[in-house]
Amino acid sequence: MESRNTSAPETASSGGALVLAWLFVGVPLLWGISQTFIKALALFNS
Template sequence: MAANTNGEGTKSSGVALLVAWLFVGIPLGWGVYNTALSSMKLFQAGPAPAMPAPAPSSPR
């Protein structure tokens, strides 16, 4: 993030960069963690009677 409106002239502050990345990274990390946790079921679940289940949502 630069300080002025057209993005030129000043160097981005390290703190502002950190805040911006955290603002994006924390929710994204939480989402990926939850999805990864859910995907573990593929490797953990043993044989089960097959019955169609509604598919969880996936990125389009």
């Protein structure tokens, strides 16, 4: 019996592009979470 590789082919990507992609998504996400946390604290401190 022959073993076949049925997984998707690997694509080469640079580490820098991966870091930029995570920063592009992560920075606004963290900013939004921090703003939500600050506004929630203001509700409980009133």
